[in-house]
Structure formats: C-alpha cells, structure tokens
Amino acid sequence: MTVYQGGLLEVTSVRKRFGGLHVFNDISFTIPPGEVLGIIGPNGAGKTTLINVICGMLAPSAGSVRLDGREMTGMPLHAVSRAGIIRSFQQTNTFRAATVRENISRAVRFSGGGEDTWATIAPLVDEFELYPQLDEQSDKLPYGLQKMLGLILAFAVRPKVLLLDEPAAGLERRERMRVDSFVRHAQTQLGCGVLIVEHDMDLVRRLCPKILVLDSGRVLAEGTPDDVLSRKDVIDAYLGTADEEAA
C-alpha cells in the first residue's frame, strides 16, 4: 500500500480583521509532517476564522501561510486545496444530493488518485460502518456518519495538511473514538500534519501532544496538554465552560 508524505505548515504572524473587529493578531505556529497540533479556546476566539485563513477561504489581513516553504498567502481556496491543505467543516462537507460512493469518487478524482487511493480509504469506510451505505444519498445518513464521511472525503484527496474544525462536535462517545482512528490513519497513511480545533478536552488530551490556546485574538498559552490545561489563566479563560460543553 502506498504511503504518502505530508508537508510542513508554517503560519507566521497572521492577523485577521473584519472592518473594526480584530479577530486575532500575530498568531504563529508550525506543524511538521505527521504531527498533530490542537487549538482550543472559548466560543468566538477565532478558531474557525484561523482555519478559514489557512485554507484560503479568507485572506489574512497580515502575515503568511506557507506549505513546504511555498507561499500560500493570497491564493484562492481551490489553489490551496490543490497544493495539499484541506479542511473539514464544523458542520458537514459532503455533496448532499450525491451518494456516499459518488462523494468519495469525486474526492479521489480531485487529487488524481485511483485504486491505490481507494485502498487506503477502504479500512476507514469499513471501520466507520459505511460499506452498507455506499449507495445511500449522503444527506440521508445519520449525523454521525455524515461527519465521518466528511472526514473520509478530506482524507480521499490525499492532503499534506488536514485542518479539522470540531470533528467530534455532536458525536456520541463511540463515534468520537472514530475521530481518533481517523487521525492516526491520516498520520500513518498520509504522513500529513493535522490541526484539530476541538472543545472535547478528552479528545484533545488523547490526540494532541501539543496544544495552543486562543483567547481574545491572541495565543494565551502553548505546550503539552498537561502543562497548558492546568494553568490558572487557561482554566479561568476557558476550561470551566469547555468541560461542561463536552460532557
């Protein structure tokens, strides 16, 4: 089975404003191939906007995004996707009227993949119990399976970097464990870097050796989950409410 090679994501001093609203300022981090970075922070902290800036949906007001040293800043979404930076959505990202199989085929075609790509996807389709649903229209699937399909579609384009916006939101405990499998699979099969935005602190602890806390548009803390999640300023800014949400 083919094993692919991910890319180095470098985010340098990015800033985003909407008119007078400063969403974030001077955010920098790198994600080497095969590594996972968690980003947490209260509602409205700017996490989704940051993903939108990295994937090319929005232009940053300042700063740069590079993939393997290549400037992505200012490139449109489709060009950044082609280069290998792929996002999943906080909701779902399937072509709703198409079947599960058609959705996956489109994603495979997008990246010029073929049988070898299907072979890397098949274990996920099996594990997520999507085989019986291959000819089902994707918007008829239960919510949890739609989210899993969204992850598989992101995987199917063989990204170099994956940006996951709340992959576990709205899922039951058993389904959340599938997100773990998915991320491990992306690391080992694609070698890709993964950015995970999540409110589920158990998932963050399991999957992210390093995390970054966004608060009021800046990086409040970064480091290992053990170090960061025990800090009083982080608990005050965020954790009291986050654990309630994830429960």
Ligand SMILES: Nc1ncnc2c1ncn2[C@@H]1O[C@H](COP(=O)(O)OP(=O)(O)OP(=O)(O)O)[C@@H](O)[C@H]1O
């Ligand atoms: N297109 C836009 N135009 C104007 N303001 C926006 C736009 N998109 C986001 N914002 C604002 O930017 C801020 C950050 O929003 P964002 O969705 O990035 O937060 P978040 O950290 O993802 O929150 P959540 O945890 O609730 O998903 C909010 O104040 C939001 O209203």
Ligand SMILES: [Mg+2]
């Ligand atoms: Mg968000």
